[in-house]
Amino acid sequence: VIETVVAAVNPVPWARSQMAFTLACHIILVPLGVSWAFMTLVANYKAVRHGDRSALLLAQRWSKYMAVTFAVGAVTGTVLSFEFGLLWPHFMGTWGDAFGVPFAFEGIFFFTEAIFVAIYIFGWRRLKPWPHFWTGVPIVIAGIFGTISVVAANAWMNSPQGFTLNSAGEVVDVDPLSVIFNDAMPWQAAHMLVAAYLVGGFLIASVYAVGMLRGRVDRYHRLGFAIAFTVAAVATPIQMGVGDGLARWVFSNQPTKFAAIELVPATGSDVPERLLGTLNDNGTVTGGIPIPGLASWLSDPSTGKATVIKGLDAVPADTRPTVAETNIVHLAWDIMVGLGTLLFLLSVWYGVSWLARRRLPTGRWFLRVAACAGVLAVVAMEAGWVVTEVGRQPWIVYNLMKVEAAATGNTGVWITFVAVFVLYAALAVTTILVLRSMSRRFRRAGGFAEQDTPYGPPAEPAETVEAGP
Amino acid sequence: VSTVVAIVLLLAVATYAVFGGADFGAGFWDLTAGGAERGARPRGLIERSIGPVWEANHVWLIFVFVVTWSAFPEAFASITLTMFIPLTIAALGIVLRGASFAFRKTVITVRFRRVFGGAFALSSVLVPFCFGAIAGGIASGHVPAGGEVGDPVDSWLNPTSLSTGVLAVVLAAYLAAVYLVWDARRAGDTVQAAYFRRRAVVSAIVAGAVAVVGFVVLRTEAQHVADGLTSRALPLVVVCVVSGIGALVLLVRDAARGARVLAVLAVGCVIGSWGVAQWPYLLPVSLTVADAAAPSGTLTALLVAVGLAVLVVVPGFVLLYVLDQRQLLPEEGVEDAADAITFDG
Numbered sequence: 001v002i003e004t005v006v007a008a009v010n011p012v013p014w015a016r017s018q019m020a021f022t023l024a025c026h027i028i029l030v031p032l033g034v035s036w037a038f039m040t041l042v043a044n045y046k047a048v049r050h051g052d053r054s055a056l057l058l059a060q061r062w063s064k065y066m067a068v069t070f071a072v073g074a075v076t077g078t079v080l081s082f083e084f085g086l087l088w089p090h091f092m093g094t095w096g097d098a099f100g101v102p103f104a105f106e107g108i109f110f111f112t113e114a115i116f117v118a119i120y121i122f123g124w125r126r127l128k129p130w131p132h133f134w135t136g137v138p139i140v141i142a143g144i145f146g147t148i149s150v151v152a153a154n155a156w157m158n159s160p161q162g163f164t165l166n167s168a169g170e171v172v173d174v175d176p177l178s179v180i181f182n183d184a185m186p187w188q189a190a191h192m193l194v195a196a197y198l199v200g201g202f203l204i205a206s207v208y209a210v211g212m213l214r215g216r217v218d219r220y221h222r223l224g225f226a227i228a229f230t231v232a233a234v235a236t237p238i239q240m241g242v243g244d245g246l247a248r249w250v251f252s253n254q255p256t257k258f259a260a261i262e263l264v265p266a267t268g269s270d271v272p273e274r275l276l277g278t279l280n281d282n283g284t285v286t287g288g289i290p291i292p293g294l295a296s297w298l299s300d301p302s303t304g305k306a307t308v309i310k311g312l313d314a315v316p317a318d319t320r321p322t323v324a325e326t327n328i329v330h331l332a333w334d335i336m337v338g339l340g341t342l343l344f345l346l347s348v349w350y351g352v353s354w355l356a357r358r359r360l361p362t363g364r365w366f367l368r369v370a371a372c373a374g375v376l377a378v379v380a381m382e383a384g385w386v387v388t389e390v391g392r393q394p395w396i397v398y399n400l401m402k403v404e405a406a407a408t409g410n411t412g413v414w415i416t417f418v419a420v421f422v423l424y425a426a427l428a429v430t431t432i433l434v435l436r437s438m439s440r441r442f443r444r445a446g447g448f449a450e451q452d453t454p455y456g457p458p459a460e461p462a463e464t465v466e467a468g469p
Numbered sequence: 470v471s472t473v474v475a476i477v478l479l480l481a482v483a484t485y486a487v488f489g490g491a492d493f494g495a496g497f498w499d500l501t502a503g504g505a506e507r508g509a510r511p512r513g514l515i516e517r518s519i520g521p522v523w524e525a526n527h528v529w530l531i532f533v534f535v536v537t538w539s540a541f542p543e544a545f546a547s548i549t550l551t552m553f554i555p556l557t558i559a560a561l562g563i564v565l566r567g568a569s570f571a572f573r574k575t576v577i578t579v580r581f582r583r584v585f586g587g588a589f590a591l592s593s594v595l596v597p598f599c600f601g602a603i604a605g606g607i608a609s610g611h612v613p614a615g616g617e618v619g620d621p622v623d624s625w626l627n628p629t630s631l632s633t634g635v636l637a638v639v640l641a642a643y644l645a646a647v648y649l650v651w652d653a654r655r656a657g658d659t660v661q662a663a664y665f666r667r668r669a670v671v672s673a674i675v676a677g678a679v680a681v682v683g684f685v686v687l688r689t690e691a692q693h694v695a696d697g698l699t700s701r702a703l704p705l706v707v708v709c710v711v712s713g714i715g716a717l718v719l720l721v722r723d724a725a726r727g728a729r730v731l732a733v734l735a736v737g738c739v740i741g742s743w744g745v746a747q748w749p750y751l752l753p754v755s756l757t758v759a760d761a762a763a764p765s766g767t768l769t770a771l772l773v774a775v776g777l778a779v780l781v782v783v784p785g786f787v788l789l790y791v792l793d794q795r796q797l798l799p800e801e802g803v804e805d806a807a808d809a810i811t812f813d814g
Contacts, residue, residue: 071571075564081534082560085549092538093546093616097763100539104774107535114525115785122521122798176770410553
């Protein structure tokens with residue numbers, strides 16, 4: 001019965017939508033998983049080294065929030081590993097022996113992270129201060145290498161290498177090192193890793209910016225803001241450099257994606273950098289603001305405006321992004337670069353104020369922009385991810401396997417998409433509500449409980465605390 | 470080399486069953502603990518018991534996935550294509566379970582605790598059933614080789630799948646009850662210790678009965694595996710039965726120690742004997758492990774990763790459990806003034 005109802009539904013667009021949706025959700029939690037532990041340790045270090053009670057309170061509360069976001073990130077990440085098989089069985093069946101390798105190492109790092117997150121979060125009461133601090137360090141290290149491993153797998157889809165195919169197109173030999181250290185990996189991994197610190201920093205700082213705008217300008221809020229914002233402000237200029245390097249790698253190695261990014265229909269030199277604008281069905285580009293020659297010049301400054309950029313027409317139509325996809329890639333690119341620039345200027349503002357006056361800029365306008373920076377950074381990251389994924393279309397493995405050939409033939413995918421969508425929507429709403437209610441509770445409480453002794457001797461039975469009004 | 474990887478995979482499945490399975494089983498007892506008043510104490514114990522460890526335990530599942538898709542990609546494709554429905558249910562169940570467990574700890578009103586607690590407990594039963602059903606479907610030859618699609622419904626709603634699915638739920642509940650007896654004793658809570666000891670004994674007997682039924686089903690539905698259990702895997706089956714009975718005797722006599730180790734051994738041997746009984750097939754009886762294996766470069770990389778895991782992950786995992794067992798990981802964060810207020814009672 002079920003089969004007759006769903007027989008007519010093509011699974012491919014639903015599989016793409018579900019993968020895109022679940023990844024888009026998971027990627028928001030990634031920066032928190034990767035960089036929040038580092039920021040917490042900074043606060044923890046200040047607390048233990050200098051006996052700073054505000055920093056201690058901050059570190060402890062951050063680790064409680066982290067417990068929630070890490071759990072949600074862990075389960076949404078697990079869904080992705082199910083989806084590799086459920087949605088893209090032919091991709092995994094054909095390429096799993098190569099594509100799967102980086103995940104073996106990612107698994108190790110994720111495992112380490114999960115173990116030490118648990119020890120760190122649950123260890124506040126009974127472990128001694130410095131050993132407890134050190135149990136947080138593996139989280140940071142594992143987060144860095146875990147990110148690199150996952151992105152190595154994605155980079156391999158852009159730069160598939162490290163295998164030999166037989167005449168039937170089956171993988172017969174795998175060189176795991178060149179799979180992991182594929183050509184796209186260094187730039188892509190660096191870009192995502194810095195993004196994790198950038199987005200995590202802005203996201204957390206924005207919460208404290210809102211708090212200060214609402215008049216909670218105490219040491220606790222200033223410290224929370226300063227630690228997070230400093231991390232983001234350091235990451236932002238680095239990210240511009242890394243992003244530039246990655247763009248040039250794409251220019252050299254994925255010319256079709258680059259043509260979509262720069263909205264270049266036909267191969268040529270002296271290509272303008274076009275802000276906004278659209279590609280039309282007839283292959284012309286209209287609208288937007290063209291800056292003459294800049295795209296050529298940026299692609300290779302050594303040859304300047306004479307740099308030839310391959311256009312979309314350099315490859316057959318069925319091996320490049322569609323017009324709609326091209327427009328998505330270009331718009332996403334503009335959003336990423338535009339927001340990145342804005343965040344860079346904000347970081348400069350912060351840096352100058354810090355250098356000139358040795359204190360945080362606390363003007364209302366700075367805080368207002370900083371309060372938006374978290375969301376803007378997330379949008380920029382999502383846009384960047386759209387560029388790399390949509391720009392690779394129609395390929396799942398660049399120049400080797402198309403998305404259509406990779407997808408499941410299961411016609412019930414639209415149902416799972418609806419189920420996943422509903423579940424994730426509920427999850428997102430609940431996560432935000434839970435974090436907000438925690439924050440409200442912390443705020444109402446002010447500081448520590450009277451009987452509280454962090455890093456103290458074994459706590460008294462908790463029952464005494466549970467007798468509420 | 471493919472044999473070594475297959476052994477690693479089987480060990481990982483067994484480890485997931487022994488550690489992660491117990492977390493699911495704890496959810497089963499959470500589900501059956503009764504109303505908010507009556508179930509408060511067992512639920513509190515369950516929460517404290519699995520709180521620090523469930524996320525780390527959960528990674529064993531990811532490890533199983535990674536090894537399967539890297540080392541046996543074509544079989545992985547066959548399994549995911551055929552088992553689309555139970556795998557989807559399991560994935561959604563895992564999200565629901567993990568998230569609601571994390572949320573339940575942070576919310577304090579009874580109403581929301583009930584909602585999240587219910588979601589946590591219900592999905593804790595659903596997920597092991599699905600995994601058991603998938604294993605049963607594989608064992609009874611419902612998954613065709615070569616990245617082909619088997620029957621989307623029969624493949625996991627057949628007699629073998631149903632009996633293994635139920636067996637998985639019962640074994641998880643059994644392990645959890647045994648662990649919780651230990652945790653309750655350690656916390657000096659004799660009432661809870663007795664409470665879970667009764668449940669451990671009952672679930673042990675039920676598990677034995679389900680296993681016998683399962684074996685009878687296997688003999689008609691999965692000839693190869695049934696034959697394997699009485700030949701290749703016979704030593705493991707014997708160890709399983711002996712340690713299972715031993716654990717039961719110790720539980721009944723309320724012995725101070727030993728039951729936990731024997732219970733782990735018994736459940737580990739259930740998984741182990743299944744794997745050995747299937748040998749040499751990955752998908753009985755159409756695809757052998759050797760035929761399914763990826764090129765040697767991939768297998769070597771996996772074994773390097775396993776070696777690295779032994780060096781890095783295992784000490785961390787042991788540290789986590791040692792700290793947990795010494796009660797050095799009592800609670801998240803510290804007591805915060807915030808914990809004391811807004812208890813809606």
